[in-house]
Amino acid sequence: MEKLDRPYFDLENPAHLKTLDSLSLDVLINTAAYNDVDKAEEEIGEAFRLNSEAPSRLAGYCRKKDILFITFSTDYVFGEYEEKREFRMPFQETDEARPLSVYGVSKWAGECMVLNRNPDALVIRTCGLYGRHRGTHLKRNFVELMLQLGRGDKTLRVVSDQIVTPTSTWDLSQNTYKLIQCSPKGGLYHMTNEGECSWFEFAETIFNMVKLAPDVRAVLQSEYGAKARRPSYSVLSKEKVGKYGIHFQTWEKALSDYLSTSSVKP
Numbered sequence: 001m002e003k004l005d006r007p008y009f010d011l012e013n014p015a016h017l018k019t020l021d022s023l024s025l026d027v028l029i030n031t032a033a034y035n036d037v038d039k040a041e042e043e044i045g046e047a048f049r050l051n052s053e054a055p056s057r058l059a060g061y062c063r064k065k066d067i068l069f070i071t072f073s074t075d076y077v078f079g080e081y082e083e084k085r086e087f088r089m090p091f092q093e094t095d096e097a098r099p100l101s102v103y104g105v106s107k108w109a110g111e112c113m114v115l116n117r118n119p120d121a122l123v124i125r126t127c128g129l130y131g132r133h134r135g136t137h138l139k140r141n142f143v144e145l146m147l148q149l150g151r152g153d154k155t156l157r158v159v160s161d162q163i164v165t166p167t168s169t170w171d172l173s174q175n176t177y178k179l180i181q182c183s184p185k186g187g188l189y190h191m192t193n194e195g196e197c198s199w200f201e202f203a204e205t206i207f208n209m210v211k212l213a214p215d216v217r218a219v220l221q222s223e224y225g226a227k228a229r230r231p232s233y234s235v236l237s238k239e240k241v242g243k244y245g246i247h248f249q250t251w252e253k254a255l256s257d258y259l260s261t262s263s264v265k266p
């Protein structure tokens with residue numbers, strides 16, 4: 001397995017595609033993205049270059065070279081669907097995307113461009129990722145951030161009116177591998193851990209599991225004041241991957257596994 005990083009492989013530089021010629025690839029997996037959801041509201045060009053144009057170029061390259069192309073997308077392609085939130089009906093791959101943010105639009109455009117150029121590609125939508133980082137710096141995912149802040153003495157404000165599914169990158173990568181082995185048809189696939197919670201409930205569960213008791217206050221998305229709008233309910237249905245025999249464990253179990261090996265311990 002080859003891992004391609006900057007500066008040797010800059011996704012914004014089309015000339016770097018040549019780097020791929022020297023590798024003998026069966027599968028190319030793109031995990032890179034412009035994923036600062038709030039900053040994307042201003043850095044629109046950059047978000048589209050990285051989330052739409054770059055994956056589309058990779059998809060075209062893979063089509064020509066007969067390489068399976070896989071890229072990741074997001075629950076933020078969905079917007080407000082009152083009935084889904086009210087009746088807790090997870091989104092299917094066939095539901096219409098209605099993104100609320102520049103990030104969401106750029107990822108949705110990326111999905112369409114990838115599948116238009118390469119209908120055999122797999123576009124995997126996921127949600128609320130946290131996991132181990134192989135690099136030297138520790139990327140502050142939500143769990144690590146809560147563990148760090150939870151040891152301080154400040155009151156934490158966590159959003160309670162956005163329902164998501166926290167997802168372990170370990171589980172996601174294991175099940176992506178399983179999906180590849182099933183040789184599925186090209187298209188959209190939803191993959192997250194099982195279950196749902198608000199960010200506030202996620203934070204509370206983290207603190208309960210590690211026996212920390214910081215002062216945590218539930219706030220509404222409108223009070224929190226983030227620049228970009230997020231959907232209030234963006235749980236993804238895993239029915240489609242379930243037909244391939246792919247099943248995820250609950251987010252609570254995945255979190256407990258992660259915390260038992262996390263490098264940032266209280």
Ligand SMILES: NC(=O)c1ccc[n+]([C@@H]2O[C@H](COP(=O)([O-])OP(=O)(O)OC[C@H]3O[C@@H](n4cnc5c(N)ncnc54)[C@H](OP(=O)(O)O)[C@@H]3O)[C@@H](O)[C@H]2O)c1
Pocket residue numbers: 005006009010011012031032033034035050071072073074075107125126127128129130139
């Ligand atoms: N995080 C979530 O909660 C979440 C939720 C739903 C979907 N997703 C999707 O899942 C995928 C992974 O997200 P993530 O949050 O795990 O990402 P991440 O850890 O932030 O990784 C993104 C990577 O993209 C790389 N990158 C950025 N610009 C690049 C460029 N021009 N050329 C090459 N590499 C570049 C970054 O490299 P540097 O380290 O060099 O900056 C970084 O390693 C993305 O498609 C994202 O949209 C994420």
